[in-house]
Amino acid sequence: xxxxxLSRSQALTALREQIHRLEQGRTACPPAPLAFGAGALAALxxxxxxxxxxxxxxxxxxxxxxxxxxxxxxxAEDGRPVLWCRRGRDLYGPGLAALGLDPARLILxxxxxxxxVLWAMEEGLRSGCLAAVLGxxxxxSPTAARRLQLAAEASGVTGLLLRSGAETSSCPAVxxxxxxxxxxxxxxxxxxxxxxxxxxxxxxxxxxxxxxxxRSDDATGHLVVVADLLDRPAxxxxxxxxxxxxTG
Numbered sequence: 001x002x003x004x005x006l007s008r009s010q011a012l013t014a015l016r017e018q019i020h021r022l023e024q025g026r027t028a029c030p031p032a033p034l035a036f037g038a039g040a041l042a043a044l045x046x047x048x049x050x051x052x053x054x055x056x057x058x059x060x061x062x063x064x065x066x067x068x069x070x071x072x073x074x075x076a077e078d079g080r081p082v083l084w085c086r087r088g089r090d091l092y093g094p095g096l097a098a099l100g101l102d103p104a105r106l107i108l109x110x111x112x113x114x115x116x117v118l119w120a121m122e123e124g125l126r127s128g129c130l131a132a133v134l135g136x137x138x139x140x141s142p143t144a145a146r147r148l149q150l151a152a153e154a155s156g157v158t159g160l161l162l163r164s165g166a167e168t169s170s171c172p173a174v175x176x177x178x179x180x181x182x183x184x185x186x187x188x189x190x191x192x193x194x195x196x197x198x199x200x201x202x203x204x205x206x207x208x209x210x211x212x213x214x215r216s217d218d219a220t221g222h223l224v225v226v227a228d229l230l231d232r233p234a235x236x237x238x239x240x241x242x243x244x245x246x247t248g
Contacts, residue, residue, distance in 0.1 A: 032048075032051070033046040033047060033051065034049040034071070034074055034075060035047060036049070036223045044175070044200075044206055045204070045205045050158075050174050050175070050204075051075070051158050052152055052153055052155070052158060053152050053153065053158060053159070053173075053175075054145065054148045054160075054172070054174060055160055055161070055173055055176075056171050056176040056177065057160060057163070057179060058164075058177065058201075059162075059164070059178060059180060063179050063181035063194075063197075065162065066095075066099060066194065067177070067179045067196055068134055068160050068162045069095075069099045069101050070099045070100065071132070071160055072101055072134050073099055073101035075132040075158050076131040078131060079131075080105075080129065080130055080131035081105045081106065081107050081130055082106050082107065082131050083132075083133045084107070084108050084109070085109045085111055085133070085134070086109075086136040087113070087114075087136065090108065091106070107130075114137040117135045117136060117137045118135065118137055118144045118147075118148065121135040121148055122148055122151050125152050125159050126151045127155065130157050132157065132158045132160060133152075133157060133159050133160070134159075134162060135162065136162045136163075137161065137162075137163060140161060142170040142172070145170075145171045145173065148161065149173065149174075174203070175200065175202060177198060177199065178201055179196055179197070179198060179199075180197045180199075181194070181195070182197045183195065193214050193215070194215075195212055195214045197210070198210060198211050213225055
């Protein structure tokens with residue numbers, strides 16, 4: 001055996017051992033899911049949102065931004081900062097603070113295009129020093145989204161991709177949500193309390209579901225399910241209705 005072959009063999013063996021140690025460490029100490037605090041949301045595998053993964057949030061109004069900010073705030077409870085990548089104007093600090101996200105722990109990256117947003121997200125995810133990376137982009141190619149997912153898995157940082165564009169089935173995100181506002185409730189002081197309609201469109205190892213939720217009054221800031229939206233079979237087509245009447 002030549003010295004060159006021996007060197008390659010030793011390098012390959014060392015690389016395999018390193019990968020094995022990394023896999024063992026990840027298996028032994030998987031990051032705990034982010035608990036939502038609402039029993040009905042236990043439909044998520046592990047009872048919460050997977051950390052170190054990419055999650056896609058669909059919505060074109062303030063409700064989607066509010067839900068994303070709430071998730072980022074919960075992820076930042078360990079004291080690490082959040083990177084928010086977006087195009088356009090600054091974020092509204094008091095509104096973020098009301099959702100539990102301290103503006104002092106927020107790093108804002110302005111970008112000129114969706115491509116730049118996705119690049120900044122990937123760099124932030126690969127850093128490994130952030131609590132979460134949130135990015136706003138109308139479009140994300142499957143390749144770009146896959147890179148975000150791989151970066152999140154490698155670093156353990158959670159990625160939140162907020163999209164106002166049409167829903168796609170090619171994004172490799174672990175979960176896909178559609179968020180919309182619904183009629184507000186009233187807290188114990190008589191002030192309006194925003195509510196969100198959450199639709200879990202896709203969940204790896206889980207099932208789609210939907211809820212109406214609001215934030216709790218206590219210090220945890222967990223979500224409280226206001227009313228479950230029970231899954232019902234789709235309405236039959238007109239031709240099927242006619243057939244049922246004839247056979248009934």
